Amino acid sequence: MPTFPALHHSPARTAAAGRPDDVPTSRAVASELVLHRLVRRELGLLAELCAWASADDADRTRDLTRHADLLARLLLHHHAVERELLWPALLRAAPAARPRVEAWHARVAGLDSRLRGLSTAARQWAVAASGKARDAVTLACMDLADAVDAQTAEEERELLPLLGAHLSPAAWAEVTRAARCPLSRRERSLVLGLALEDACAADRARLLAGLPASTRLAWRLVGRRRHRATVVRLRGEPPAR
Template identity: 60%
Template structure:
């Protein structure tokens, strides 16, 4: 994916607050997705090509990550960016309209790459050959690099606007309106992925934003299941 065919206007560069609930959420999710795609590329590169169980673990994790990111982009496109636009002063709206259209187009290109990864994963599962495994590992490596560049630029360009103009009330409304096709187990895995490298402040914010039932489920079964999931996938427990 490149931005060669897109002209991207730059938003205002005036100083913005560093922290907001929306930015904190974006930050921990971005951090988790970056880490997991890098790890997935590394793990796939030396996995046995014909071990069906190992292939299922790795391709299953790729599928989960792809669905998380596709869902994240849908929430941004349908809820977050419109809410941000509504909060902008009139003087900012013309430039922001083009900026948000650019990011929607760029995220759509990344979504195509994520869907292509699912096809490559299925080909490995069926073929069980070194060539198919290597194709999957290369696809993960390309995605890890593309995602890192995409998210880094999004954080530079759009997070200052979120911090400056999206109110906590608007962010709460976005969070409540967002939908998911993740199962309960997958949602708890996402909590674990997001918490793993988060700083203490972001961990507290993330936990406070969860529904009470989800917080209880995380304490009772989620933390233990996440650890077992990571050990199975990586061969080592999570960092924290």
């Protein structure tokens, strides 16, 4: 999904749990799957990390609450681009998809409210430094991990096959040009690193090849090191790759 440049241009086919085998490979589908996989993994991990965290450790609290807020903002932006750009483009190409798109709107409205609630809970923990506030963030992450898993699985069954079959490369290019990512440059670099973690060698090469040369250079010189350092702070161990 168009949330940062690495996903705008990657043509990689990306596996996702529960994805039907007949989803056609396309840049739009690949981008959706990459983002889905990232947020499912990170929300589940974050719930575990928060559960074990000391509530009054200021440095630990800062790292965890910032990551929670980043994930919430990332997924909210993802949904906004789908709502305002991607699904309208799909409906122009395939009007019969309207019932499935309307069902998506109904499901995601509640999910977006929970995502905003996670950001609020994270801010409250950062201020209160209490066990109660930490537990609220942990429960919010657990709830969202289950909800996002169910919602993305449904989307991958109901909408991604239509996206792969009907959305033209030109229409997808229009979506990516119109999307404006609200994340900072450093946040986008971190999200790129998170997306690359689960990618196979071929998919990593394709993902990086879709970036402007200046962005690839920045990733190699600075971004990769910062991503590793952030992951070590969060998880207590380096990323798998």
